[in-house]
Amino acid sequence: MVVPVKNDLELLKxxxxxxxxxxxxxxFMKYGYDFRNYGKxxxxxxxxxxLSVSGFQTVCEMIHKLLxxxxxxxxxxxxxxxxxxxMFRDPTFYQAIRTEVVPLLxxxxxxxxxxxxxxxxxxxxxxxxxxxxxxxxxxxxxxATDFNQLALQKARSGIFPIDRIKEFTQNYQKSGGKAxxxxxxxxxxxxxxxxxxxxENIVFADHNLVTDGVFGEMNMVVCRNVMIYFDKDLQxxxxxxxxxxxxxxxxxxxxxxxxxxxxxxxxxxxxxSEKEKIYRKKFSE
Amino acid sequence: MNYRAVVIGVSAGGMSALGEILPRLPVDFSLPxxxxxxxxxxxxxxxIKHFNGISEITVKEADEKETALPGHAYFAPPxxxxxxxxxxxxxxxxxxxxxxxxxSIDVLFESAIDAYCSSLIGIILTGANNDGSKGLxxxxxxxxxxxxxxxxTAEVPAMPEAAIKLSKPDYVLKLKDIAPFLVNLxxxx
Ligand SMILES: C[S@@+](CC[C@H](N)C(=O)[O-])C[C@H]1O[C@@H](n2cnc3c(N)ncnc32)[C@H](O)[C@@H]1O
Numbered sequence: 001m002v003v004p005v006k007n008d009l010e011l012l013k014x015x016x017x018x019x020x021x022x023x024x025x026x027x028f029m030k031y032g033y034d035f036r037n038y039g040k041x042x043x044x045x046x047x048x049x050x051l052s053v054s055g056f057q058t059v060c061e062m063i064h065k066l067l068x069x070x071x072x073x074x075x076x077x078x079x080x081x082x083x084x085x086x087m088f089r090d091p092t093f094y095q096a097i098r099t100e101v102v103p104l105l106x107x108x109x110x111x112x113x114x115x116x117x118x119x120x121x122x123x124x125x126x127x128x129x130x131x132x133x134x135x136x137x138x139x140x141x142x143x144a145t146d147f148n149q150l151a152l153q154k155a156r157s158g159i160f161p162i163d164r165i166k167e168f169t170q171n172y173q174k175s176g177g178k179a180x181x182x183x184x185x186x187x188x189x190x191x192x193x194x195x196x197x198x199x200e201n202i203v204f205a206d207h208n209l210v211t212d213g214v215f216g217e218m219n220m221v222v223c224r225n226v227m228i229y230f231d232k233d234l235q236x237x238x239x240x241x242x243x244x245x246x247x248x249x250x251x252x253x254x255x256x257x258x259x260x261x262x263x264x265x266x267x268x269x270x271x272x273s274e275k276e277k278i279y280r281k282k283f284s285e
Numbered sequence: 286m287n288y289r290a291v292v293i294g295v296s297a298g299g300m301s302a303l304g305e306i307l308p309r310l311p312v313d314f315s316l317p318x319x320x321x322x323x324x325x326x327x328x329x330x331x332x333i334k335h336f337n338g339i340s341e342i343t344v345k346e347a348d349e350k351e352t353a354l355p356g357h358a359y360f361a362p363p364x365x366x367x368x369x370x371x372x373x374x375x376x377x378x379x380x381x382x383x384x385x386x387x388x389s390i391d392v393l394f395e396s397a398i399d400a401y402c403s404s405l406i407g408i409i410l411t412g413a414n415n416d417g418s419k420g421l422x423x424x425x426x427x428x429x430x431x432x433x434x435x436x437x438t439a440e441v442p443a444m445p446e447a448a449i450k451l452s453k454p455d456y457v458l459k460l461k462d463i464a465p466f467l468v469n470l471x472x473x474x
Binding site for chain 2: 009013040041042045084225228229257
């Protein structure tokens with residue numbers, strides 16, 4: 001009997017899945033980063049990418065290198081954490097923050113905001129600019145966290161490539177910006193340097209949403225385009241973490257294609273802006 | 286052969302090309318249709334509303350974690366890659382552009398192969414670049430069914446031409462023949 005080609009392919013697929021599980025298990029045991037509950041399609045795509053540039057034939061072979069070569073692990077970490085971001089991404093989100101959220105934030109003498117998964121910082125600085133224009137920055141403490149140290153380093157520097165400024169400026173204008181975007185930076189050769197004063201109230205810190213704990217008493221948690229990479233169980237776990245980090249009446253902001261709709265915690269939040277995915281923790285459960 | 290899903294990649298000229306396909310699928314069309322149409326990052330959902338209004342099947346944007354169902358057509362959201370998981374739910378990613386595109390056809394096709402293997406039907410329609418060629422070739426290599434719009438019937442022939450060249454598809458069909466072909470294929474089983 002001739003074995004159809006398909007069975008070979010199915011065997012390959014099965015083996016690849018096993019190898020990928022082992023790869024993630026190795027990362028977890030060796031380096032403590034837990035990707036086992038990330039969406040598999042994304043993980044597979046990124047590991048295949050690393051395999052194709054590594055010169056190895058199989059994921060198994062990469063496991064050995066992963067164990068003995070921390071530099072290789074750093075590359076893998078960059079593969080698995082997608083840090084693509086922009087300033088004032090989804091301008092209408094920032095409009096909604098101005099009109100729906102800022103008036104309520106203004107009623108607090110002191111404000112704490114957590115940007116979880118801040119990547120290279122564009123989102124954080126966008127919020128800082130918005131808060132400054134609304135007269136709130138001085139009484140706000142922003143915690144900006146990510147588990148990718150390389151990204152955090154860039155975020156701390158506040159320096160961005162100049163070729164992105166056109167896009168950022170357009171976003172800023174559409175977001176309801178009240179000044180001229182160029183007021184907020186100085187151009188130097190290939191880069192722009194954001195005003196130092198924007199950083200005064202921001203603390204950048206290493207934090208892993210899968211394994212680390214709550215940040216207490218937040219008025220607002222912003223976690224956009226991070227949980228799209230998590231499976232349902234992990235999403236629920238992290239939303240619980242945010243719930244516990246927020247004060248009653250505190251806001252949770254998700255990315256424009258994310259939602260609490262299918263979450264087991266959806267009942268614990270009200271909708272401030274359904275379209276912009278801004279939720280508010282209920283005052284009583 | 287029991288097919289379980291259709292993936293479509295389309296770029297410039299997609300509005301009218303999809304208009305020849307989606308409205309001609311019957312309400313009980315037994316496969317999910319998953320589509321990457323290249324569109325600008327800021328597009329609203331006008332196109333989806335339009336197609337949903339004129340089609341018997343349900344046309345919508347793919348939601349994160351939603352399960353792909355028969356009788357539905359799903360569009361990748363603007364500015365996000367769309368992936369299919371092995372449990373037939375959707376994932377989104379903001380990974381960098383692939384083939385200058387986000388959403389990218391190759392990204393969808395490659396993940397859909399992992400999910401559906403040889404029971405996948407891949408289609409490349411009109412467009413001005415070569416996104417989707419690699420993905421279509423992989424569908425072919427895995428034993429799935431591959432269809433490319435006849436470039437002569439395409440508003441912009443570059444994308445179907447590139448796909449034909451790289452993947453030697455099973456069928457090259459005139460635009461107006463694609464929907465009847467699918468309906469016939471699927472109802473025959
Ligand atoms: C696509 S970026 C989102 C950036 C920004 N929030 C935005 O929407 O533009 C996703 C970020 O989440 C971070 N990330 C992924 N998993 C994480 C985890 N378990 N803990 C902390 N950060 C994580 C990645 O390192 C990456 O910087």
